[in-house]
Amino acid sequence: MIDILREVGMIERALDSIANREFKQFNLSNLQFLYVVRIYEHPGIIAEQLANLIKVDRTTLARAVRRLEKQGYVCRENDPENKKIKHLYVTKKGKEIYPFIMRENTHSNEVALKGFNAEEAQQVHDYLVRIRQNVDADWNFVKHGGKREY
Structure with missing residues (x-):
């Protein structure tokens, strides 16, 4: 199975790090x-x-x-x-x-999205929305005390 979460995590951490540095002038950090x-x-x-x-x-x-x-x-x-x-x-x-x-x-x-055309960018967006929606169910389940079965 392809591990997309590693890639998503690396992207998220890189952008968080950039934003934390750029928003430091406003004393904003940690998202x-x-x-x-x-x-x-x-x-x-x-x-x-x-x-x-x-x-x-x-x-x-x-x-x-x-x-x-x-x-x-x-x-x-x-x-x-x-x-x-x-x-x-x-x-x-x-x-x-x-x-x-x-x-x-x-x-x-x-x-x-550098190098992506408009259609590809829309596809990436749509796929990420679907992934988030899939994860939302587990997030809500665990948030309310559920334990996932692996």
Whole structure:
């Protein structure tokens, strides 16, 4: 069997390393920029939805959001009907860095797809979506206490 996960992992680690260095000027690391982007794109999102979107556990998410709050990139607001629910929003500071993050993302995509024509790039995208959807089922199963059989 072809081990595509090694390749995906190497790509992910290389891009994370690049992004961590490039976003260091904003004091963002460990994929914190991703949280800012997703909150920007989904204003008012709640923690559980964000954790599912990014595929992290709630503890990791809570730690990252607290740090982003302290840095002034995001804020939490109480739900008007249920005080236990906190909605997440980017602040003015978070909105200001969003274009820079997106430029880095566009550049990284262009580098990754160098030499691919539009049809090939679309195929890669479609295959990766299918792979993510396959993995989502296991991720949800394990997240809720399941144990996979090997």
